[in-house]
Amino acid sequence: MKLPWKSNDASVADDVDTTVSDPADDDASTSTVDSKGTAYTPGKGRATPSRREAQGRRRGPVAPPPTTRSEARARKKALKSSLSREEKRKISDDRRTQRTEQRERMMAGDERYLMPRDKGPVRRFARDIVDSRRNFAGLFMPFAIVLIVVMFVPAIAVYANFVLLVFVLFMAIDAAILGRLVNRRVRERYPDTDATQTGFRLGWYSFTRAMQLRMMRAPKPQVSPGDEV
8 A cells, every 4th residue: 555655666565575475484384283283293103113123223343253163152142141031932932833843844744844865756755665665674673672682581692693693684685675676666757867866875765764663764654554656
């Protein structure tokens, strides 16, 4: 509005001043306001880490791996001393559960948990042949127990050595038959098998499994005696 004592330039400046808004007012208008009319800070969207977690994520130089067993034991002891009783118990329970699960899967024949000597389709097939057969070598452990008892009876202890020699002879014959059978069946089933996986090694592997009692074999037998393989 132009007043009598103001010039035209002054009136234009006043009009411009009244139309320009204050930046502070704009910031205030864009600030977050809750239902009660008070400003607040939005949440981070995650929980605040505990002191132990924050220290665990603290960056720094990584310690070199231990060079000796004594150093490794010292580090393991220091790590255990820094844990609480509940954490130690939880770690122990987790390890026990993991070992139990690994043994169950190994006994079931899971390839991921087998020992290197038991892995592969050739060794699996050899185990099935041994488990489907009644082997004379499977009597070795019961015979050994009976022989130890007989040694304490003077009246029949004289014949123990003779009986042992006869038993070992029959066991060697059965082992030779088993080794030839397994190698022949493996070559028929897997003609492209490497020569290092057959021969004496495969025969010895089959013989050592046949010597064990059926309930003590690992992995557990997947076939019954008399089954066709």
